[in-house]
Amino acid sequence: MDDLTKVSFTNLEKILFPALDLNKSRVIEYYIRIAPLMLGSLKNRVIVMNRYPDGVNKDGFYEKDAPKGIPQWVYTFNTYSEKAHREIDYVVCNDLDTLLWMANLAALEINITLSTIDKYDTPDLVFFDIDPEPPCSFDDVIDIALLLKEKLDELNLRSFVKTSGKKGLHVVLPITDNYNFKQTREYVHQFGKFLARESDIVVSEFRNSRDPGTIFIDYLQNTRGKTMIAPYSLRAQPQATVSTPLEWRELKKGLRPEEFNIFTVIQRKNDPWEGLMESKQSLEVE
């Protein structure tokens, strides 16, 4: 396709977001336009794609293994998967062409690991998944996120926040390479317990995570090979929402996660997560 990309785009008219009448070419265009903000956080990380070849109203599928017919120029990383009990070739997205190749596969949701392939067993991100259960409102989620930030600020830790693209918020701490996943998992779990003491609506344990009207501080993704939705990834939601990095000051009551979607996010000029990878910090853990 000209000299601009190695990818041959196919099935561009396929409708992927029926409620908005958005076809695949709009999805590819989104990823083209968001690439300058997005590529940095994908770099050297294992990618797990959620593909929706028949659109968001039909079932999608996870794709961990590099799919059949993968172009030679797509970089892959081979490692053992505990879950699959075998070695897997994972896709790594370090350039625009790979991102567009994934977009062309209708990989609407792009997930990344919390470690890089240089040190796959050592997390470089701590991930707090603030996950509400109805009838909790997004205002409640903002309250809890700000409470968490306050606590992290007290510890002199710089934290970064993004919408999940669904109902929750994600808070991330970039860390130095002195910790293992067990420690980061426990670290987040401890914060969950602390927040549960501070707030009636927070639950810290997985068994309570589906209790109505609660907010679960999900620590379980802090595990080797597990992923979070990448910053600026689309979500397979009817409104084509985006998991959007925000400035902390943007978190104000009345904000709705649907405001950050395929149409609005490409208007954002600055990346609130810029400099995240240069802000590695030490944690105080036992």
Next chain:
Amino acid sequence: MKNIKDSAKPSHRPVWSGSITIGLVNVPVKLYIMIRDQAFSFRLLHKEDGQPLKYERVCVKEDKVVDWKDTVKGYEVRKDEFIVFKKEELDAIRPESDTRIRLDKFVSLLSIDPIYFDNSYILVPDRSEEAYSLMMTVIAQMGKAGMGKVTMRTKEYPVVVHEYRGALILTTLRYANEVVNPSGMEELSQLKKPGKKEMELAEKIIKDLSGEFDINEYRDGYREKMEKLIETKMKGEVVVAQVPKKEEVKELMVALQETIKRLKK
């Protein structure tokens, strides 16, 4: 006996079954394909959208597509002049497919000129192991091949049956009128007899280059290149099932140009 390194894979189903008959002797056999053409075949696609093309029968006068059921066969006697045949007329003279390979003569295998060989099939015993083995062993030991004929798929062929690598092989032959006789060719009628010295020199060259026949010394270089090319293409590009509308692509290219500019900063 040398191994055939790159031999083609055997097929699972026989193409024909019947028996070899020599007078009243009867050896039931099944016939398997032996020769596999390894040529690549391409589908013809529409250049613009990559979709496969179909062939249609178009009447040259009306320029209209004609159904199969509205066709008859014609034999062209002179250019654009045809004798028309009905299906029944053609069926009436067509030989019936036979279930017998009738052998009536045994000749020395080496006396058959390879010019006449057409296509070969492997014969395997069809619950007739004893008779099959006897026939194979005896003709192999005597260096003989059985001559005869068979009718397959409504065509009658002269055939030869011989032993090869522990199997009986049936080879269909060309009819005499299918093979051009070279002695009538003008360029060949004025050949001079070579001199003694030249003969000696040529004999020496040939002796120096003499060796055993080994088909494995020859490789289909084009095929190997083609296989490699197909492999790389399959890795490199998703097969284009449907090519996008032009305007859609144009919009994406504009966005791409902007993004590439931003990424270079």
